[in-house]
Amino acid sequence: MKPRSLVKIPVGIIADWDADGVTAAAMLYYAQYYRKVYPLKGRHEVSLEPAGPRGFKDALQHILEAGNCPDALAVLDIPLTKDIHEVLLDFMRDCKGTRLIYIDHHFSTIYMSKKLYELSEEIYLGHKPTAMLTYNLLRSLGVRHMTPRLEAFMKAVGVLERGARPLTEAERRVVKLAASISKACTVLRDKELWRKLVKWLASPLPQDMPFDTKLVEKVVKIAEESDKEIAEKAKELAITAKRVGYIRFVDARGKWVNRGSSALASKLYKILKQPVALLVERDDGVRLLIIRSKGRGAYRVATGLVKEGVAEDIGGHSGLAIVRLREDVDLVTLENVLRRLSLRL
Structure with a gap:
């Protein structure tokens, strides 16, 4: 470079x-x-x-x-x-x-x-x-x-x-x-x-x-429409949530490919009223796990996933962590590790 x-x-x-x-x-x-x-x-x-x-x-x-x-x-x-x-x-x-x-x-x-x-x-x-x-x-x-x-x-x-x-x-x-x-x-x-x-x-x-303030108002309106779409998708996905220890795990691969996965995880957390782990797949094939919880629990789980060799990178904030999963990690292994780490919440 x-x-x-x-x-x-x-x-x-x-x-x-x-x-x-x-x-x-x-x-x-x-x-x-x-x-x-x-x-x-x-x-x-x-x-x-x-x-x-x-x-x-x-x-x-x-x-x-x-x-x-x-x-x-x-x-x-x-x-x-x-x-x-x-x-x-x-x-x-x-x-x-x-x-x-x-x-x-x-x-x-x-x-x-x-x-x-x-x-x-x-x-x-x-x-x-x-x-x-x-x-x-x-x-x-x-x-x-x-x-x-x-x-x-x-x-x-x-x-x-x-x-x-x-x-x-x-x-x-x-x-x-x-x-x-x-x-x-x-x-x-x-x-x-x-x-x-x-x-x-x-x-x-x-x-x-x-x-132009009218442009900003137009963009905000678009964003609000996007928020409505996310809220509807969260309601649809909430019924598929699987209990994995103290975490509700939602596999949204093939069901959500738009931007706004973090917002979707937050909506699910609000609906389920429990810590949420949302699995999504980007258009480049990278799998992301978004963890939403109260306090800093999400980050503790995220760092645990890295130490266990399941994840590579951590993003996000204290109550909303985003991890990039390793390519070779299968769903069964991920759920088993999440089940153990959910004790940190």
Whole structure:
């Protein structure tokens, strides 16, 4: 993964599509472009790339195609997986002088943190949303005041990621806007819209929103229709749930191939009122097991699946873990291991 041109882009930022990723990226863009303090001293051009775990390699390649190895690369709100780690290893071999900065709150990243610290010392992990981790980092560096939009969105992301708290009417409006923007970015996968949002949030100048609110409303309506479809499918699948220890196991292979498997697992959990393990198969043949539970039980089961040699990668959060199953694992073995691990719930 080597750079191809002679034009240098000093700073690269790769962040998730959602509100947490957008806000964290905007904070770093603000600190670099407007405050000129981090990751580099002085004002520098910044390459902004949205990506999820599956699109990470392409996003990094795009940064390299825009110029030589960046002086700094920041990865924000993207769960570390085996594939991403391999991409970063390859990148750091070719770009030895690049400062790698990784800020994230996903459990897979925390679980694999030792591998990250072997690549860089600038690793900032925690259980708070990535935007809040980024905010705390910048405050420690002396950036104590963000733009009003950034401050408002950072607080809204905290509500979206960690649950409701008493809100003022103004805060409710910002949370609703942040949720709508998050859905719009996730559904549309429009890179230019994402970049405009990052720069709008980071700008200290009064500016109109860089998108048509009617477009966002349309996308939110589409998302709501998708939610209805997921709810109907959850009702259909709930009656097929098999008791495996203290877990209700649902095999949805061939029955659900759309995006939104995590949302489907959450709907099943709500219907069954018990920990759920949902088995799905992606269009590339990879089998994923989504585990939904109360508290951190899902993550404990997920790490157990990795230690037992059943799974390879972990994604998700404390109560919703996503594992990629090994190709050679059969259904009987999976159920037996799940039955034992369900005691950890």
